[in-house]
Amino acid sequence: MITLKEVAKFFGSFKVIDNISLNVEKGEFFVILGKSGSGKTTLLRLIAGLERVSSGKILIDSIDVTDLPPSKRDIGMVFQNYALYPNKKVFENLMIALENSRIDKKDKEERIMEISKELEIYHLMDKYPVQLSGGQQQRVAIAKALVRRPKVLLMDEPLSNLDVQLRYSARKLIKKVQKEFNITTVYVTHDSNEALAIADRIGVIDKGKLLQLGIPEEIYNNPSSEDVASLIGNPPMSFVKIDGKIIGVRPDDVTIRNDGKYEGVVSNCEFWGSYYLIYIDFIDNEVKATTKERIKEGSRVKFDFINYKVFGNG
Structure with missing residues (x-):
């Protein structure tokens, strides 16, 4: 479970995140929805430890990780640009994700085999990222995050670089794998249709404030404000x-x-x-x-x- 208690972040006198408090339950697929500049990626980076909070606390499984570096938070993160090493083959990219793990080489290889078969990239182990399609790179990036078996998976608009048809199959795969591994996931997007399709719950934010929190049906059918309503649905209200x-x-x-x-x-x-x-x-x-x-x-x-x-x- 992830708990944010009155988390805030400031740049000088400008408040980027405004005392957001929320709980993400264990095994939940939680989506942060907001337009560009709303603070959604900043919030994700705060959870990851890539940004420091100005006030408040961040807890993972009731452990205060507010001041811990990313490597100590037991998280996996999938970035918008996939963050793969271009000079390393797929297998090497996945092995690098386990370099700080204390398990032996055989167990590492077994983990890589398990996740690569689940994500249908096992046949790509000897290829470099440049030799892969966008969808294949995206699967490798997810495998890289999951192979460590983190407590929390953070995803920052991972499908934005894919074409429309591939996005449908990719988000279905993400949801399937997330449920099979029962991994707590926080997913950032500006696409309301994507949020409605995959979320267990949605947190809508704008200008660093949490505007509404609820299941997709609640957010869609009963938006709390014009700002929320204008973000939900395509075409919108x-x-x-x-x-x-x-x-x-x-x-x-x-x-x-x-x-x-x-x-x-x-x-x-x-x-x-x-x-x-x-x-x-x-x-x-x-x-x-x-x-x-x-x-x-x-x-x-x-x-x-x-x-x-x-x-x-x-």
Whole structure:
């Protein structure tokens, strides 16, 4: 279990992380979600020991590791750029990860064999990183982190360099391996769909503050603020001022109907495969809606909201 107690970090007078407190349970797949510059990677680096906290405590399995170096925290970390030695073969990269381990050479080789077969990279042991595809390099980076059998696995946007199709298979593999090894994992991403798909729980942060903490369904269906709602879902919520209130409504909850209560003009129509996404100019607002048929730009439409969330007074 990872515990953060009022952890803060300052750069001069500028606070990067603002007294964040949370618990990550043993074996949990915990995702930190935030846009660029929100502090999510800084928080991960604080847990890893790559950055020092200005105040607060970080505990792993109830042991205070706040002042311990990364090598003493029993963690594995997968970076965005994979961090593989280019002049070392795959086997050598994995063996280097075990160089400080007290187990003998035979046990090290057995560990490498076990994890490499699990991640389907056993046939790549004699290749250099430059000879591998992006997906293969990503698997080697995960193997390098897991072969040490750490208490905690930290992952900093490990899929961002992969193409869209490969990201789907890679995140499925990460989730599978994480559950099989029952390893406590903290995963950083700016992609809300990725967070919703793989997380046991999500912590949404912005400007160094923890905005909301919960299971994916809770974060999606009941965002605590406009800031959280704007990060969750693709396409995201529309925010509309009606009757003096600010409401948030997802495109799927806007229905186009001839007897609709509201009316606006379609400013754009996009084809998204199984549906069309239309943008409706409505008074001083823009409303996004999904439809089964293409609606021409400039068309006037009537619509209703099936469901929405009130965020405050406009």
